[in-house]
Amino acid sequence: MADFPNEIRINPAALNKMIIGGIAVGLIAIGLYTSFFKVDPREHAIVLRFGKYTGQPITEQGLHFKLPFGIDRHQIVEVTTMQKEEFGFSTQSAGQRTRYASRNRNQSETSLIVTGDLNIADVEWSTQYVVNNAYNYLFKVRNADETFRAMNEAVMREIIGDRTINEVLTSGRSEIQQEVKDKLQSLANQYELGIKLEEVILQDVNPPESVKASWNDVNQAQQERSQKINTAQAEFNKVIPKAKGDAARVIEEAKGYAVERVNNAQGDADLFKQVYSAYKLAPEVTRKRIYLETIGKVFTTGPETTGPKKIILDEEAKGLLPLLNLNTGGK
Template sequence: MSPQNESKSGPPDLDKVASEMLHKYKMLSGGKFKTGVSVLILVLLSMTAYTSLYTVPSDSVAVVLRFGKFQEVLRPGLHLKVPLGIDRVNIVPTKRQLKQEFGFSTPGATDPDQNINPNNNIRSTRSSISPANDQVAETQMVTGDLNTALVEWVIQYRIADPKNYLFEVRDPAGTLRYVSESVMREVVGDRTVDEVITIGRQEIEVEALRKMQALASQYVMGISIDQVQLKNINPPVPVQASFNEVNQAQQEKEKLINEARREYNRIIPLAEGERDQRIREADGYRLKRINEAEGDALRFNALFAEYQQAPEVTRRRIYLETMQEVMPTIKDKIIIDNAALGVLPLLNLTPPSIQKIKGQQP
């Protein structure tokens, strides 16, 4: 074909050229091309379906990002996402109670933010600084009376808003650690060392919880602090023995006070009961004497009225009534006639016991 005819026919058809090349490849491969493509497509579909499925645990929620932008929050269960890195899923444990420890570490802890580590250590980033030294450093605090105390504590918190937790603060767990240490130093610095070590623990926990939650809300961290609990509070090692003696003396003081109160509670009610009993007995005796005196006065008045009407009869009756009361009390009675003469009165001075012994002798 001449160049002139080629210019008239125009450029070659690309679809036709591709079809011819594909036909030649099929002829060379012996018909295996279709099977290989099918297998490749099936593998790609399987991988896409596998990467699209994910499960959210029962104590967590899923925060879905599409092209790096927040999309939605999904509840626990089985969900689908757009594959090939279009959707990214962050699992946030919203129903699990998390904690951070200060000054000590629990062996076997799985949460990296539970204890101090190089990622959340604000004092030093050198690898030569051991975590034990960092833990001691975060417990050293100055009290309001310019003394030093080693304070260990734990905070327990939950993730209340997963969106704010992930996007409002760059490192919410590390920020919470800094906030907790700052607040605890402020609260301890407002009290004396005796209050921190002995009687002020509960007040420190309550005030620290209130201030930590206020700062967490101010920074929009998406965190709800449930509890602040003080653990060991000790003085520095050089003065620890003296503080232990002071604590023992205070405990002995409290023991003696409690024993005195127990003795007070035992004796005072008995004394008060005895006092009330004697008062009631005195009132009863008073009423009895008054009634008896009034009765005697009425009886005497009645008797005197009768005496005025018949003096001799009344005198005789009084004599007989008196003798009736007296005579039964006399053991031996001797009746002598007024006309009897020559009777010698005898006063026996021998005790009855001696008379009884003499009477038994032969």
């Protein structure tokens, strides 16, 4: 067999050194890669050493060290990002015009809730929250998200079950939202979910599709009834106060007239008493004075004289014109 003078010969010792060096470099690279992790401003990190929690969560942003090769493991939790759970519907795309996907069977079953008066309401709602305790959120409950969804359904059914269908569909929505939020926060604190509720929104509340048309007819009739009642009340408020004002004015005028008549009568009575007192002192003189005053009033003439014509006849006169016309003003 011929020898090949140009054949490359590898020293086994050098090869071993190269392999060991490559492994060492690889281990160093892996060690460096698994020794650092990054925490963003909106995140908190939890570090586990051999699966056991090491202490306080890491809240400072930037690069952080941990033991390599899987000795330490970290989990990142977003704590300032608003998260949302939807019930009875799902958002297909959010934006300027939010689009909602068609409901599946599970969503329809979730949204149908029995009210306190044994009607059924189709309730779609969403719950917005943030994680305020990363450790509790990850480790206090086996699955915090599923537990929180179950709490939502239970609380919403409890609150709506205490109200009538009219309250749920009309005036009671804001109260329901607040009650559900308060109850959910209390349960989240009790189970240490590490969640802070921000808002509960009743997205849409309707009667079920099978009775929606009939319900709308009833609702429209009730609205028309309320409108007519309000119109009648407005007319009542406009007419009745005016009538009461007119009645009060007439009553006051009548009272004033009565007072005037009484005062006039009282004055006449006082005058008569004075005349009678004078008459008792000098009957003949008083009688003549009254007679002359009366005759003077009767025979008063002049341009301003008003009343019936006054004619005096002289019974002893024998001429053709036995009268004195007192209405000519002296002419």
